[in-house]
Amino acid sequence: MKARGGRWIEHxxxxxxxxxxxxxxxxARRNLFFSVLSEHIGFxxxxxxxxxVLFMGPxxxxTPADKFxxxxxxxxxxxxxxVPYTFAVAVFGGRNWTIVSAGLLLVPTVAAFAVMEPGTSFSTFLLAGLxxxxxxxxxxxxxxxxxxxxxxxxxxxxxxxxxxxxNIGVPVIQLxxxxxxxxxxGPRVLLGIYVPLVLVAAVLAACFMDNLTSVRNDTGAAKDAARDAHTWIMSVLYIGTFGSFIGYSFAFGQVLQSQFGRSPLQAAYLTFIGPLLGSLVRPLGGRLADRYGGARITLWNFVAMAAATAVLVTASASGSLALFVAVFVVLFVLSGLGNGSAFKMIPGIFRNKALGKGLEGEAAVAYGRRLSGASMGLIGAVGALGGVAVNLAFRQSFLSSGSGTGAFVAFLAFYAVCLAVTWAVYLRRPVVRTPDGTAGPERVRAGLSRAEV
Structure with a gap:
């Protein structure tokens, strides 16, 4: 199976x-295990x-706005x-890039260790954050x-x-x-713990992971993925799921401190619960999508996220800490489920587009793999921008009213948009097949099957 040095797999x-x-x-399972380890440290x-920011007292x-x-x-x-990290896999190989990307984590860790003290300028903290x-x-x-x-x-x-x-790297560092x-x-103790962990991740990737020669640099795939409407539709949905997860992970502790007056220790006792459960449940979202269809699970997940956010608006406005924390944790869990189901949709969408073009067998598989791999980087990048929007929304809400209520109202409206888009694009139109069992013209127009996507 391995045809040349450097742990490259030819077939x-x-x-x-x-x-x-x-x-x-x-x-595949071996590569998955060590990929998870490196990605975990990265998160x-x-x-x-x-x-x-919880360590950063008066x-x-x-100010709270500065921290957001x-x-x-x-x-x-x-x-x-x-975006560049996605295509680096095709340029350098999955194993090779995992080694490099893991090693690069030393730069921000050491930089934060160097500047983390009172008296450091805000611009310096921003640079370390970059x-x-x-x-x-x-x-x-x-x-x-x-x-x-x-x-x-x-x-x-x-x-x-x-x-x-x-994702579980988020609650782990919080724990x-x-x-x-x-x-x-202090914070330097925390940073000092992660320096050797970064080195361990890089070394293990070098020892146990592989590169696939079939994953080659294909700028045409990137262009085709960028031109495909489904890449951007799924980006919007991923803003609602992963954007929520990462944005709330950054903001939860700050909201507890700024709106509910919790101390750093009190906030730390609560902030890890939501990201932990949201991370653990993500594989379940993928498993449910495998069984029932990613679009169906994603739709009902957005319905639940909208309902939970409506309750959060009430809890935030009334100042009920217990209700606020409980429902926020539920929202984290739902964002994790949605992450799994939304990402499952991507390979199925492009596989179905291949079938709609008349491709069969290995040709359909290759087409789907080519575009889904390219689109995942774009979708992941745009989805993560949702985390930026979440923190900016909280910043503006606290500047305007001193609470996060306004931000939650905006999130509720966005989840309503996401569930409407999921239904309209991926669930509304049935697939019609011809008597011989193949897809008819309606399939080509729709290009998607609710059972497969």
Missing amino acids: WDPEDETFWRETGERT SVWTMWSVL EYGL LLTSVVTLVGAVVR LAGIGGGNFASSMTNINAFFPLRRKGWALGLNAGGG VALAIIGAGG
């Missing part, structure tokens, strides 16, 4: 059940400023770098890489597990921070 055909059973599954480094001279702006900058960079944003790119390269390893019938589970394992704060330690 890879996961859709062949014999190949998958005899050699493919074992190799922790990306979101470390959601924790560091002696740092930052700081976390917005971190999220913005994490979103933007996802560097931390590169941790957000690991998700895009990891998802693109793992997408190529697994057959379509297993992508929902594999991509959900890969993303969920990465570590809670332990450090509780023990009377």
Whole structure:
């Protein structure tokens, strides 16, 4: 199976059940495991400023608006770098780029360690936050890489597990921070813990991961994905799911401090719960999508997110901390479910477009893999921009009214848009087949099947 040095795999055909059973599954699972580890550390480094701002008391001279702006900058960079990180897999190979991207995490970690003290200027903190944003790119390269390893019938589970394992880096760094704060330690202790972990992730990727020669640099795929309307439609939906998850992960602790007067320790006791559950449930979202269809699960998930946000508006306006925390945690769980189901939709959408073009067999598989891999980076990048919007919405809401209520009203309206788009584009039109079982003209026009997407 390996044809040349540097851990390159020449032949890879996961859709062949014999190949998958005899050699493919074992190799794919090994690469998935170490991909999750690297992505996990990347998420922790990306979101470390959601924790560091809790350490930054009055002696740092930052207002709540300053802190929301700081976390917005971190999220913005994490979103933007996802695009080049996606195509880096095809240029360098999945294993090779995992080694490089893991090693790069040393830069923001050491930089934050150097500047994290009272008296540092706000502009310096912003610069350190910009560097931390590169941790957000690991998700895009990891998802693109793992997408190529697994057959379509297993992508929902594999991509959900890969993303969920990465997402869980958010609550893990928050839990570590809670332990450090509780023990009377400072932020540099937290940062010092992650330096060796970054090195371990890079070394393990070098020892145990593989590159696929079939994943080659294809600028045409990027252009085709960018021109396809479904890339941008799914980007909007992913703003609603992942944008919510990452935005709330950065903002939850700050809202508890600014609106409900919680201390850093009190906020830390609560902030990790939502991201933890939202991360753990993401593979379940992918699994449900594999069984019932990603579009159907995504639709009902947005209905539930809208309902939960409506309750949050009431809790925020009334100042009920218990209700606010409980429903916010539910919203985190729903965002995790939606992450899994939305990403499962992407391979199915492009596989169905291939069938609609008359392609069959390996040609349809290759077309779907080519465009879904390219589109995932764009969708992941735009989705992460939702995290920027979440933090900017909270910043404006606190500047205007001193609470987050206005921001939640805006989120409720956006979730309503997302559920309407999901229904109108992916569930409204049935697929009509001709008597011989093939798709008729209606399929070509719709291009999507609710059962497969």
